Amino acid sequence: MRLLALLACLALLVGATGALAQGPRLEPAPGALPAPTIGGPPSAIAPPSVPIEPTTPDLIMDLSLARVSITSAFQGESILLFGMFDPPGEIVVVVAGPSARETVMRKQRFMGIWLNTGRQAFDDVPAYYAIAASQPLQRLLARGAGGEILSLEDRLASLKPATPRDAPELARFRAGLVEVKRREGLYPAAIGQVTVQAGRLFRVDLPFPSRVPEGVYDIRVYLLREGKIVAAVSRPLPVGKVGFNAQLAGWSEHEGALYGVGAVLMALLVGWLGGAVMRRL
Amino acid sequence: MEIYLPIAELSMNVFLLLGLGAAAGLLSGMFGVGGGFLATPLLIFVGIPPAVAVASQANQVVANSISSLQVQWRRGNVDLRMGLVLLAGGMLGSSAGVWLFTYLKRIGQIDFVIAVLYVVMLSTIGLLMMFESLNTYFKRRRNPDGPRGKLHTHYLVHRLPLKLRFYKSKLYISALLPIGLGFIIGVLSAILGVGGGFVLVPAMIYLLGMPTAVVIGTSNFQILFVAANVTFLQAATNGTVDVVLALLLILGGVVGAPIGARLAAKLPGVALRALMSLLILLVAAELLTELLRTPSSLYSLGTREVLP
Numbered sequence: 363m364r365l366l367a368l369l370a371c372l373a374l375l376v377g378a379t380g381a382l383a384q385g386p387r388l389e390p391a392p393g394a395l396p397a398p399t400i401g402g403p404p405s406a407i408a409p410p411s412v413p414i415e416p417t418t419p420d421l422i423m424d425l426s427l428a429r430v431s432i433t434s435a436f437q438g439e440s441i442l443l444f445g446m447f448d449p450p451g452e453i454v455v456v457v458a459g460p461s462a463r464e465t466v467m468r469k470q471r472f473m474g475i476w477l478n479t480g481r482q483a484f485d486d487v488p489a490y491y492a493i494a495a496s497q498p499l500q501r502l503l504a505r506g507a508g509g510e511i512l513s514l515e516d517r518l519a520s521l522k523p524a525t526p527r528d529a530p531e532l533a534r535f536r537a538g539l540v541e542v543k544r545r546e547g548l549y550p551a552a553i554g555q556v557t558v559q560a561g562r563l564f565r566v567d568l569p570f571p572s573r574v575p576e577g578v579y580d581i582r583v584y585l586l587r588e589g590k591i592v593a594a595v596s597r598p599l600p601v602g603k604v605g606f607n608a609q610l611a612g613w614s615e616h617e618g619a620l621y622g623v624g625a626v627l628m629a630l631l632v633g634w635l636g637g638a639v640m641r642r643l
Numbered sequence: 644m645e646i647y648l649p650i651a652e653l654s655m656n657v658f659l660l661l662g663l664g665a666a667a668g669l670l671s672g673m674f675g676v677g678g679g680f681l682a683t684p685l686l687i688f689v690g691i692p693p694a695v696a697v698a699s700q701a702n703q704v705v706a707n708s709i710s711s712l713q714v715q716w717r718r719g720n721v722d723l724r725m726g727l728v729l730l731a732g733g734m735l736g737s738s739a740g741v742w743l744f745t746y747l748k749r750i751g752q753i754d755f756v757i758a759v760l761y762v763v764m765l766s767t768i769g770l771l772m773m774f775e776s777l778n779t780y781f782k783r784r785r786n787p788d789g790p791r792g793k794l795h796t797h798y799l800v801h802r803l804p805l806k807l808r809f810y811k812s813k814l815y816i817s818a819l820l821p822i823g824l825g826f827i828i829g830v831l832s833a834i835l836g837v838g839g840g841f842v843l844v845p846a847m848i849y850l851l852g853m854p855t856a857v858v859i860g861t862s863n864f865q866i867l868f869v870a871a872n873v874t875f876l877q878a879a880t881n882g883t884v885d886v887v888l889a890l891l892l893i894l895g896g897v898v899g900a901p902i903g904a905r906l907a908a909k910l911p912g913v914a915l916r917a918l919m920s921l922l923i924l925l926v927a928a929e930l931l932t933e934l935l936r937t938p939s940s941l942y943s944l945g946t947r948e949v950l951p
Contacts, residue, residue: 434887436647437654465945467751475934477755481945489947538942545940572647572654575947607649614650614882622878625886626871629705629893636897637710643901 419448421593423583430601438572444565453556453564454584459490460577466535482535483524489575496556547571576602650885651695664895672903677838697836698877702889704838704870708863715860722811722857726864732822733869736829741876769923776916812853838866
């Protein structure tokens with residue numbers, strides 16, 4: 363009888379982890395979808411120096427998902443960005459994650475052992491940065507897109523070092539930063555060119571790896587004609603944990619002591635029950 | 644099947660983590676040590692950030708030691724007085740250890756310190772165990788009954804002040820000794836995410852001269868509270884305890900431990916210890932290679948700080 367009760371307890375626990383692995387399903391939240399921006403660029407986006415035609419051409423875009431939801435089953439996500447524009451022209455898509463200070467560390471051999479000896483912090487490093495275009499980017503940007511569209515290299519060249527250092531060393535640390543971010547899939551080298559169909563429909567896949575940092579990402583789409591920005595639309599894309607994951611992460615961050623007590627109690631309970639059950643089998 | 648670990652912030656295979664827990668449990672069942680010394684480096688090896696691996700492993704140690712303590716306590720194998728004295732040192736040591744961990748993490752040297760400490764500790768213990776088991780093996784072949792030695796030998800350490808009587812352990816030694824030992828184990832536990840049983844158990848036998856019967860139970864007692872302290876402090880100060888990760892390791896361990904205990908009952912002790920020492924040396928060698936080999940990338944990133 364007692365054995366049965368104990369077995370039931372274990373089954374419950376296993377069930378709980380199973381549910382946890384399934385995780386809360388992604389909620390599409392169609393209501394949260396901001397209406398696609400139609401028409402010309404909002405004044406906040408277009409710098410005043412950019413000459414805009416009296417009648418701004420149409421540029422519409424939307425995403426296959428309104429947000430990146432990090433559930434227990436999250437393994438990274440690929441979001442489809444699609445839209446339509448008034449031909450002619452070329453499309454450039456820029457996705458930037460929230461900025462933060464990142465510290466780059468460099469290893470060096472010291473008495474035969476590799477250890478971190480150099481470090482350099484940069485302010486204002488985007489957590490994620492991806493850029494794609496309907497034509498080779500260099501060619502488009504070489505014609506000068508008003509200095510607003512930045513390739514990854516240009517974006518990172520403007521990083522502010524937290525502490526001063528000579529230029530060649532800074533460049534090496536900056537290259538190291540890109541190398542690590544590339545490896546983690548956060549600065550995708552090529553997110554595939556933007557494909558254009560029927561001269562006016564465009565689409566591109568935006569890959570987000572499982573290690574994607576949380577925050578509100580900024581997605582911008584530009585329409586270029588003869589190297590000039592003639593229309594632009596932007597959209598925030600929230601990336602964050604949802605459901606159980608969000609709750610746990612929140613407790614861990616804001617209620618660390620309480621979370622610690624909970625973790626210890628969980629271990630005591632599972633260890634005690636598990637030990638008792640297994641010894642009887 | 645992949646699962647997203649909310650604090651480690653990456654997704655990982657569920658069965659890999661369950662298997663890791665089971666392997667650690669198997670070791671703990673076979674040798675009465677926590678198995679954390681094997682699980683933590685492996686967790687780091689599969690890509691869990693070291694800070695999260697260490698803190699979550701401490702959480703797993705809590706579950707592991709309560710389930711062994713259940714049995715040891717019932718059999719009366721816990722020297723409570725010795726356990727409490729050890730624990731006094733252990734609490735101080737683990738608190739100091741978590742502080743040290745936080746500091747090392749901030750200056751970016753925690754991975755290095757973890758690796759070096761593991762290499763030094765594992766190779767020392769592995770070699771000692773290897774020699775000891777080979778020695779026993781050959782001695783036994785020469786003299787099957789084996790000579791009976793003294794209950795324990797007396798060293799300089801027995802002349803320290805603050806002497807206490809430990810009735811269950813049949814010892815009259817300075818309390819400073821177990822306090823100091825507890826302190827060291829506490830620091831190790833906090834930095835490496837291990838219970839420290841594989842250091843504590845030999846030290847209690849050879850250094851303190853405790854009878855073997857009470858060693859496992861008493862060390863389990865101290866480890867339980869030290870690991871709980873480490874888990875709590877890591878969660879409160881660093882927020883690096885991943886309970887999803889810990890739960891998977893614990894569930895694996897719950898299944899692995901009794902299998903290990905049954906295996907241990909069937910295999911001869913000497914062979915078992917030789918096997919264990921080989922395993923320990925293997926992990927040490929792997930970690931040492933990591934330190935010496937030219938890394939695939941010279942660069943790594945520290946913690947992201949969102950500026951106000």
